[in-house]
Structures are given as structure tokens and as C-alpha cells.
Amino acid sequence: MTVLSTLQATLLRHQQAIDSALLSAVNGLTEDTQALRAYYGQMRYHLGWVDSQLQPVRSATGKLLRPTLLLLAYEAAGAWGLTEQTEYLQRALPAAAAVELIHNFSLIHDDIVDGDTERHHRPTLWTIWGTSNGINSGDGMFALGRLALWGVLEQGVTADIAVKLGAILDQTCLVIAEGQYLDMSFEGHRDISTSMYIDMIRRKTAELMACAAELGARLGTSNEETIARLRSFGEAMGIAFQVRDDLLGVWASSEESGKTEAGDIYRRKQSLPILHAREHASDEDKATLIDIYQQQETLTKEQVDIVLAIMERTGTRAYCRQFLAQQSQLASTALASIPVLQGEVPTRALDDMRVMLEFIDAAAR
Template sequence: MSLQQAMDTFMPLIEQELRACMLSPESGNDAFAGMMHYHMGWSDEHFRPTTARTGKRLRPLLTLLACQAAGGSPQSALPAAAAVEIIHNFSLVHDDIEDRSPTRRGRRTVWSLWGDAQAINTGDAMFVLAHLALQRLSCYGIPAHCVVSALRILDEACLALCRGQHLDLAFESTLEVDADAYMAMITGKTAALLGCAMQLGALVALGEMILTERYRSVGEKLGLAFQIQDDILGIWGEPEVTGKPVADDLRSRKKTLPVIYALNKAEDIWANRLRHLYSQEQLSEADVIEAVRILDACGARAYAEQLATRYLHETLAEIEALGAEPQATGVLRELALSLVQRAH
């Protein structure tokens, strides 16, 4: 089975389970459920059904693949897959408020349409729905003790995610951020939920927490590689591929890994100039071009690419060490490669 075949098989099942776990608008004007459906890409801003861009559904796919790799039936892990994806989307609704992001996936964000208070409430409701989704595991014959363990895994990942977001927000007000602090931030904000996704799938298959730690480690390593690649694309990605302006992360003055490397490791003349640029309230297009040149000159891109490759190799080695079901192992390997070598 190839990655494409796995996606063709699993994505419709994931979408069906997600819809089953989310509240259905009782009528065309049920704004409470409608705001959630809007964020998920299922309705327009008037709550009419539509087909908009959705996320990659990476996390639920990892859950099903981990379950299959551990010898279980992927279908039995669908509630866990849905729970992880709903948690991911709850975090995006709140992130958009905190970052004041006006758009996501080519559409206006929930807060920009309905205000901060309603967006906070929408995210809170999705957080609850994720937990209710996970409890649907009992409908698939999963024992009660496994459901309780699954809830604990999910909550621990949520706490790590919030800790990572706390660090990310704290970074906005300082230029004194080093690589260790950055890694701690993305371990919580990105890697924890990918680790959770794989651990939940393994738990459904194996039935014991102690046997699932290796799967979580695979997901976390993949999450680190994935986020670093995202940082690279946020500066050097092609606009026609990423859908974002060139060097968009610099324009937003984000403290991504290449920037942190330059601030801490570049020669003083380059580091100081970059500090000056990042101290401004707004960067002009000329400033953005200059910042890219500084990052190129000090080897920041090469450093980030080497680190992403290192975590990719560690991920691949840990996938092999699982000794898992061969087909799912092959798909996991292909997925890891595609995520770190992607152009968007």
C-alpha cells in the first residue's frame, strides 16, 4: 500500500467520523454549530454547506497508520483520529485570535468574522467535542481502561501544546531566544500532538500504555522535522506553491529557527542588523529582502535544513525499530519523507 492509497482509503473515513463527532446545525441559522463547521471548511460564513480548503488531516492519518502498524484495525481508531484533529482545530481557532491572523486557508478567521468572544467560545466547544469524540471508542469495542488512558494521553498533549503556545507568545516580546528555548516551544506546540496521534493509534491496537511510548516518540520526532521544514518554507518557500507571500514569516517578524540561529550565531555585524530590523514595528519590502540576505549569508537556511534532515533520519530509524506491520511501516516512512521534503 502506498501513501496515496492509504489517503484514498482513510481520508473519507476520517471526514465521516469528524462530521459524526461535531455538532450538526439544527437549522440554517444555528450559529453555534455553524461557526465550528465554518472553521472546519464545511460551511460558508452564512452557514450554508460548502466545500472549502481543509487542513492536511495529517494527525488523524498518523493515528490510523499507527493503529495498523501495531496490528490493530484502523477503523477502530477512528474516534481517536477525530479527537486529535478536533483538538488541532480548536488550537488554530485560539491561535488566530492570539496572533490576530485575519485569514486561514484562504478565508477569514472565526474571530475576524464574529469577534474574539465568539471565537474563544467556538474553540472551547471544540475542545469539549474532542473529548466526547474520544469516548466514542467504547462504541468500537475498546475497553473502558483504554478509553481512560486515551483521555489522559490527549490531555497531556493539550497541556504540552498550551505550554508551547505560552513560549511562542513570550518570544514575541524579546529577541533573547536561543535554540534550546525554540526546541522546547515546538516540542510542545507541534510535536506533542503528533506524538499523541500515534500513541493513541497504538493504544487502540495494543491495549497497554507501556507498549505505546515508542510510537509517541516517532510522532514527536516527525513533528520536530515537520515544524523546522515549515520554518524554512515560511522564508524561502515559493509563493505560488505555499500560497503565502515570499518570506512571509519575516514580514510578521516571527522568531523561527533560521532567525534564532542568525541572532545567536551570525557575526555581530549581521546579528545586530537583524536585531535592528526585528526591533521595528513594521518591515518594508526592502527590509524583508535584506533580512533574507542576512539569513543566507550566515548559513541559517543550511543549519535549519541539516537539523530537519537529522530529525527525519531519527524518525525513519525509529519507524524501522518498531518492527511493525510492513505495509503500514512503509506508508509511515513515505509520509515522513513527504512531510519533510515538501514544498508547501
């Protein structure tokens, strides 16, 4: 069994439960009126449930990585001692739905900010219904995510824990917005360092992964040591996840990525590889990089090859791989330090989190 197929099996394990929780959250919290049908239809379109005519369809969507991580952290933490019950996941499913809705709210807004016209091989929401509707749909999905979280109260979670979960999710949304601001502020700047970039992805990408792991852990246990270590795992894995994407965006073959080779260079994306290369290039190579990345015309293959050659001279690929391996090791150490619980459920959850980490870490080899 390959690493990818093992990951797919891991992500499929809770997929049906997460899908049901999402459907319940969206359908149970939205108004079913003719006047608002198109508004909520736009959100359902983004989630892959309807087509652009708002007719039911099942389109390819994301991997549900964050809600899956939340449920695995919940299981690894002991699932509040409910593992002998058939429906033990119910306690954590509202939070899993909330995290996925918050993630998708951020994607709707990101697509607008970045001008992306396609997601999961379909036109993005804003390209069909316009920028204003896109912003408003994203705002609505943000609110749905917050409302969905309070469903934990109906699953026996005490008010003090629910309030703590709400505060964590709100803080996370603020940090994500900070990360988005930093990302936008980097555009056109030549003085962005690798450390500045890593701080940005920690906020924009890793924070929600850390949040998912912490929410799951807090629903599963009151042990603060376990909670802290699971959160650390989520944060390190989130940073590694983004760096893996950065590596693949430059060096993955078209067969591996399903995209144009060196696509991030053609798009002149300010990802970790280009920032490292620019920091460590000779004066001549640095000037060349600046000229290529500032030009208005589409990059040629020859120019992309020049950028790749500069990255080779600066040891950029090796640096990115080493940094990814370091983050993977941090995540692995956090997992290994979680107090061991007896039982099939926490043991399998920890194994599944190791599978996630192995998939990400494979890009460092």
C-alpha cells in the first residue's frame, strides 16, 4: 500500500460522519425561503453540493483534512471516555463541521483576493455570481461556522468547555486574517525574508490546523498536557503542509501534481523557494530574479529554467526539504510525547495522525 493510498483510507474513515455533520449544520441553520435560495445555493455550490444552476451534484471537494484532524485529536485524547458507545463521535462532530466551514469561508475570500478563477476543477464562486456576492457568501459561511460550533451543547458538552472552544475559534479567525494581511502586504516587495514568510504561513495556514487539533483535544480530555501537545502537532503539521505545497509547486512533475511543472514560478508566486533563492543568491543572480519576477509578460520556459538554475546554485530545494523535515520532526515529537491511553480508538487515531505526517514528510525525501 502506498503512502497516498494509506492517507486516503485514513481520510475516508470519518468522511461520511463529517459530511453528515456539514449537511446538518448548513441545512439546519439556513432559512429555506425562495428569496434566499440563491444565497445559500452559492455556499452549497462552493461546498460541491450543487452546480451553477443550483441543481444537486456531487463534485470533487477538499480532503476534509482539518475536521478529520479534529476527530483524530478527539480520539487520541480519549474521546471523553465515550469510546465504548457506538455514537461517541457525536460529541465532536459540530466542532468538526465548524472548522470545515471556517476553512471554506477563508477559501471563498482567498479566491477573490488572489483572483483565482478555478477551484477543484470548477469555476470559483465569485466568477459566477460576482465579487460582491462572493464576499457576502464568505461572510455568511463564517457565521454558519460559528453557529455550528454551539451544537456541541446539544451533545452534552458543558457550557464552560463550549465557551472556551468558541474563544479559541474566534482567536483563530483573527490570526488567519492577520496572515492574509501579511500575505497581501508582501506583494511587490523585494525585502521579504524567509522568516517573515514562515510567520505568515504559521498564521494563515497552520493556525487553523492547530485550532482543529486543540478543539478536538479539549472535547476529548481535560488534561492540559495532552491538549498542548496535540495543538503543537497540528501547528507543526500545518507549516509542513504549506512547505510541502511550496516544494511541489516548483519541483513536482506534471504527473505528480496534475498541474504545470514549475507552476509557482510561472505564476511568480512568492513562496518559500523563491524567497530563499533571493536571500542567498549572488548579486548578479538576485538582479536576474528581480527582473524576471517584475516583468509584466508571461514567463518563458527559458526564464523558468534560469530561475530553477539559480535555485540549484543556492541550495534552495535542499533547504526547503530540510525545513519540512524539521517541522515533521517537531510534529512527530509532539505525538510521541502524548500520554499513552489504552484502547483501540486512541491507538488507531495516533496511527492515523502518523500516516498524515508520513504523507507530508515524503516530500522531504
